[in-house]
Amino acid sequence: MGRRRIEMKKIDNENYLHVTFSKRRPVLFNMASELSIVCGAEIAILVFSPWGNLYSFGSPSVTSVVDKFLNQHGQPSVATSATHRARINELYGQNVDLVNDLEKAKERSEEVKKWLEEVKQGEAWWEAPIQDMGLLELQRLEVCMEVFKKNVVKRADELLAKYAVVPSPSLTMNPVGVVEPLATARPNLNPKEWRLWF
Amino acid sequence: MGRRRIEMKKIDNENYLHVTFSKRRPVLFNMASELSIVCGAEIAILVFSPWGNLYSFGSPSVTSVVDKFLNQHGQPSVATSATHRARINELYGQNVDLVNDLEKAKERSEEVKKWLEEVKQGEAWWEAPIQDMGLLELQRLEVCMEVFKKNVVKRADELLAKYAVVPSPSLTMNPVGVVEPLATARPNLNPKEWRLWF
DNA sequence: ACATCTATTTATAATTT
DNA sequence: TAAATTATAAATAGATG
Numbered sequence: 481m482g483r484r485r486i487e488m489k490k491i492d493n494e495n496y497l498h499v500t501f502s503k504r505r506p507v508l509f510n511m512a513s514e515l516s517i518v519c520g521a522e523i524a525i526l527v528f529s530p531w532g533n534l535y536s537f538g539s540p541s542v543t544s545v546v547d548k549f550l551n552q553h554g555q556p557s558v559a560t561s562a563t564h565r566a567r568i569n570e571l572y573g574q575n576v577d578l579v580n581d582l583e584k585a586k587e588r589s590e591e592v593k594k595w596l597e598e599v600k601q602g603e604a605w606w607e608a609p610i611q612d613m614g615l616l617e618l619q620r621l622e623v624c625m626e627v628f629k630k631n632v633v634k635r636a637d638e639l640l641a642k643y644a645v646v647p648s649p650s651l652t653m654n655p656v657g658v659v660e661p662l663a664t665a666r667p668n669l670n671p672k673e674w675r676l677w678f
Numbered sequence: 679m680g681r682r683r684i685e686m687k688k689i690d691n692e693n694y695l696h697v698t699f700s701k702r703r704p705v706l707f708n709m710a711s712e713l714s715i716v717c718g719a720e721i722a723i724l725v726f727s728p729w730g731n732l733y734s735f736g737s738p739s740v741t742s743v744v745d746k747f748l749n750q751h752g753q754p755s756v757a758t759s760a761t762h763r764a765r766i767n768e769l770y771g772q773n774v775d776l777v778n779d780l781e782k783a784k785e786r787s788e789e790v791k792k793w794l795e796e797v798k799q800g801e802a803w804w805e806a807p808i809q810d811m812g813l814l815e816l817q818r819l820e821v822c823m824e825v826f827k828k829n830v831v832k833r834a835d836e837l838l839a840k841y842a843v844v845p846s847p848s849l850t851m852n853p854v855g856v857v858e859p860l861a862t863a864r865p866n867l868n869p870k871e872w873r874l875w876f
Numbered sequence: 877a878c879a880t881c882t883a884t885t886t887a888t889a890a891t892t893t
Numbered sequence: 894t895a896a897a898t899t900a901t902a903a904a905t906a907g908a909t910g
Contacts, residue, residue, distance in 0.1 A: 482906025
């Protein structure tokens with residue numbers, strides 16, 4: 481969230497990494513602090529930096545929250561074997577259910593992802609909608625296509641400027657008509673491939 | 679951070695408290711997620727809600743980070759102990775991690791779903807991809823557009839057949855060129871609206 | 877390497893639906 | 894009552910000193 485959004489992968493540059501970590505870590509703790517105050521929640525945060533240093537936040541304290549976390553399920557000092565077995569069964573059951581849910585969620589995610597790939601590769605997205613369109617929708621689509629064409633033309637211009645040996649005239653869509661193939665030299669392409677969809 | 683900054687004290691109103699907690703808690707986890715990814719930090723967050731519910735975030739996992747924390751402090755780990763107690767801790771740890779994984783999977787699913795909605799409603803799909811397209815992709819898109827145009831022409835033909843008083847000739851796209859407005863009588867439409875995007 | 881500034885993006889309190 | 898919207902505040906990537 482700044483001048484632009486950075487890619488969500490580990491920063492290579494060590495200096496930049498340090499700056500970012502130093503800026504973001506206190507903000508995370510502050511956000512947790514506000515949440516704990518405003519909502520009365522008990523929060524603990526443990527952060528191991530890329531260099532192995534431990535930073536921690538706790539409200540009311542790190543140890544109290546971590547202890548609560550550990551105790552809530554683990555260490556009943558006076559508990560019968562039966563209670564333990566029951567607890568194990570309970571947890572195991574929950575575990576099985578969770579694994580099932582997770583598998584389902586992953587399946588759904590995969591399904592959607594696949595379909596999305598199809599959409600991206602332009603395999604099926606133009607089929608369904610049109611059948612259901614009335615004249616009004618078709619006209620609306622026209623507006624979309626105007627924008628689309630402008631973007632494509634712009635992009636084509638950029639690519640032409642990059643590849644063409646001689647300066648090429650800008651492609652235009654007004655009036656609507658055929659765009660002639662350009663006879664300028666371009667690597668790995670013959671002019672016929674430049675008719676596109678105009 | 680909204681219409682105005684709220685006072686830094688616990689919210690009285692129970693409904694508002696619930697809303698605020700529900701909004702802020704995922705944001706905190708997301709911020710931690712970004713920090714862990716971008717900086718390669720190991721992070722665990724434990725949150726006990728005002729109602730006693732436990733929410734947790736962990737990267738790479740809650741238990742691994744908490745274990746690391748405990749080991750550094752020379753205390754017994756969450757997942758190491760004997761017999762029943764050990765088994766309970768182990769299962770519980772897996773449970774916590776599963777809940778986290780599930781939450782992450784659901785978030786991803788939601789993201790994709792939202793994007794899919796945009797695609798379906800045709801609000802943005804023609805904007806983003808083009809910038810990243812090379813000549814090869816543009817050519818692939820050309821093929822898509824060929825099919826698309828055929829479908830649109832077919833559909834337009836159907837609608838014309840439905841509305842035209844006199845039979846109209848089929849629109850064609852070969853060769854690529856301007857489709858003339860048809861002068862046949864059609865209800866609620868003037869010929870100019872029929873230039874569409876050809 | 878560090879501190880400050882600034883243009884953007886993100887978060888969110890209040891509002892509307 | 895919950896979900897979407899809006900107006901404002903906070904966070905932050907990159908620029909600048």
